[in-house]
Amino acid sequence: MTTAPDTAEIERRKDAARAWFETLRDRICKAFEDLEDALTGEGAAKVAGIAAGRFERTAWKRPGNDDAEGGGGVMSVMRGRVFEKVGVNVSTVHGAFSPEFAKQIPGSDTSGGQFWASGISLVAHMRSPHVPAVHMNTRHIVTGKGWFGGGADLTPMFPDSAPAQEDGRHLHAALKAACDAADPEYYPRFKKWCDEYFFLPHRGEPRGLGGIFYDYLDSGDWEADFAFTRGVGEAFLRAYPEIVARRMNGGWSDEDRRHQLIRRGRYAEFNLLYDRGTQFGLKTGGNTEAILMSLPPEVIWP
Numbered sequence: 001m002t003t004a005p006d007t008a009e010i011e012r013r014k015d016a017a018r019a020w021f022e023t024l025r026d027r028i029c030k031a032f033e034d035l036e037d038a039l040t041g042e043g044a045a046k047v048a049g050i051a052a053g054r055f056e057r058t059a060w061k062r063p064g065n066d067d068a069e070g071g072g073g074v075m076s077v078m079r080g081r082v083f084e085k086v087g088v089n090v091s092t093v094h095g096a097f098s099p100e101f102a103k104q105i106p107g108s109d110t111s112g113g114q115f116w117a118s119g120i121s122l123v124a125h126m127r128s129p130h131v132p133a134v135h136m137n138t139r140h141i142v143t144g145k146g147w148f149g150g151g152a153d154l155t156p157m158f159p160d161s162a163p164a165q166e167d168g169r170h171l172h173a174a175l176k177a178a179c180d181a182a183d184p185e186y187y188p189r190f191k192k193w194c195d196e197y198f199f200l201p202h203r204g205e206p207r208g209l210g211g212i213f214y215d216y217l218d219s220g221d222w223e224a225d226f227a228f229t230r231g232v233g234e235a236f237l238r239a240y241p242e243i244v245a246r247r248m249n250g251g252w253s254d255e256d257r258r259h260q261l262i263r264r265g266r267y268a269e270f271n272l273l274y275d276r277g278t279q280f281g282l283k284t285g286g287n288t289e290a291i292l293m294s295l296p297p298e299v300i301w302p
Contacts, residue, residue, distance in 0.1 A: 005222070010142065010146070013140075013146070013222060013226075014116060014118065014142065016226065017140035017226065018092045018118040020226075020229075020233075021090050021092075021118055021119055021120040021138070021139075022090050022120075024120055024230075024233045024237070025076060025088050025089075025090050025120055027237060028088050028237055029055045029076055029078075029088055031241045032053075032055075032078065032083060032086060032088075032124075032241070033052075033053070033054060033055065033078070034241075035082050035083075035241060035244050035245060035248065036053045036054075036078075036080045036081055036082050036083065038245065039052070039081050039082050039248055039249065040249050041249035041250065041251075042249065042250055042251030043082075043128060043248050043250055043251065044081065044249070045251070046127070046128075046251055047081040047127055050080065051080070051081070052080055052081055053078040053079055053080015053081060053082070053083055054078060054080070055076045055077065055078040055088070056076070056077055056078070057074050057076045058075045058077075059072065059073070059074050059075075060072050060073055060074075060075065060287040060289075060290065062091075062095070062284075062285050062286065062287070063285065070093055070094055070095040070285065071091070071092045071093035071095075072091065072092070073089060073090055073091025073092065073093070073286075073287065073290060074089065074090055074091075075087060075089050075287070075289065075290045075293060076088045076089060076090075077293065079297070081127065082126065082127060082128075082131070082244065083124055083125070083126060083127070084126060084127045084298075085124075085125045085297040086123070086124040087121075087122065087123055087290075087293035087294070088120065088121075088122045089120070089121045089122070089290050089293060090118075090119070090120050090121075091117075091118065091119065091121075091286065091287075091290065092116075092117070092118040093116075093117055093118075093286065094114070094115060094116040095114070095115065095284065095285065096112070096113045096114050096115070097113045097115055097283070097284065098113075098283065099113065101283045101284075105141075105143060106144075106216060107144035107145030107146075108143050108144065110143070110144030110145075111143040111144040114143065115141065115142065115143050115284070116141070116142040116143075117141045117142070117280075117284070118139065118140050119137060119139025119150070120136075120137060120138055120233070121136075121137040121139075121277060121293075121294075122134070122135065122136045122137065123135050123293065123294040124240075125264065125267075125297060126244070126248075128247065128248055129157045129158070129252050129256040129257055129260035130157070130158070130163065130247050130250055130252060130256070131243070131247045131248050132154045132155055132156035132157070132164065132167055132208070132209075132243065132247075133154075133155040133157075133208075133264075133267065133296075134152065134153070134154055134155065134171075134240050135152065135153055135155070135294070136150070136152035136232075136233075136236045136240075137150045137152075138150030138229045138232055138233055140226075140229070145218060146218065146222070147216045147217050147218040147225075148217040148218075148225050148226065148228070148229045149215035149216065149217060150214065150215075150229060150232060151190065151194055151211055151212045151213035151214055151232065152171070152175060152211045152232065152235075152236045152240075153198055153207070153209070153210050153211035153212075153213070154167060154168055154171050154208050154209045154210070154211060154243075155207055155208030155209070155263075155267060156168070156208060156209060157259060157260045157263045158259070159208060159209055163247065164209065165209075167209075167243045167247070168209035168210075170239055170242065170243055171209075171211060171236075171239045171240065172191070172209075172210075172211065173239075174236070174238055174239035175187070175211055175232065175235050175236075175239075177235060178228070178231035178234065178235040179212065181228075181231055182224065182228035183228075186212075186214070186228070187212065189214075190212035190213060190214045191210065191211070191212055193212070193213045193214060193215075194210045194211050194212050194213035195210050197213045198210060200266060200269060200270055200273075200274075202269075203266065203269075205266075207266060207267065215276075217229075258300070261299050261300040262299075262300055262301070262302055264298070264299040265299050265300065265301050267295075267296055267299075268295050268296060268299055271292075271294050271295060272295075275294075277291075278291055278292075278294070
């Protein structure tokens with residue numbers, strides 16, 4: 001039987017998770033800025049006059065109950081030559097759920113609706129229609145229970161093309177390796193969950209080529225669950241910059257760009273209608289700009 005952690009241990013775990021999300025943020029931002037500097041060829045010619053991007057960070061605070069501090073976060077947003085818009089946000093917030101929302105969250109009944117949540121959330125929308133958009137987030141949430149969640153998935157603009165399929169296999173292989181290192185049952189389970197989650201019912205189509213998605217991960221071994229969550233972040237940091245590097249230097253046509261903007265509409269529809277993270281952030285008093293950072297900078301509906 002697993003012994004419930006005491007208060008000091010819970011606080012240690014919170015600190016470790018928060019520190020990891022912030023460290024991962026810094027490493028991802030550095031890798032993305034390096035890609036901005038490395039752009040050459042037709043890709044560079046298409047964005048002549050646009051400077052290599054750099055992240056701009058904006059801190060925000062969440063008002064808590066009775067005007068007490070409720071935590072906050074930092075938005076890191078870059079608009080550059082390779083990344084038309086990318087946000088890498090971290091937040092650590094605490095407070096109380098609304099009575100209605102608390103009914104949906106495990107452990108709220110034993111915590112009196114109190115919660116603590118920390119995580120990293122990333123969405124990248126690219127200049128080139130031939131570089132896939134991507135989403136990644138991982139988080140640790142504590143109520144009367146504690147668990148991890150998150151995942152990563154790829155959204156190419158031309159999902160049936162050979163390059164996009166190759167990119168999808170590359171990300172999936174990295175995520176599978178992270179899953180297999182923790183539990184060989186994770187990848188098929190979390191891949192299926194991702195395919196089902198990132199689906200637009202009103203259009204009858206997936207958002208992209210998938211990846212993995214997991215939530216409420218509490219195996220009874222906190223250190224193993226945390227190690228797996230770190231592994232997901234490491235897999236993303238290895239795989240996605242490699243995908244960007246091999247696609248970003250090519251050119252594109254006006255028709256490619258129009259197709260990209262239409263496909264981005266699907267991304268916006270999912271995040272506004274179905275995304276759990278969007279709903280969680282808005283219902284817990286998060287920063288609206290940080291929550292809606294995932295929306296593309298330009299989009300059309302034909």
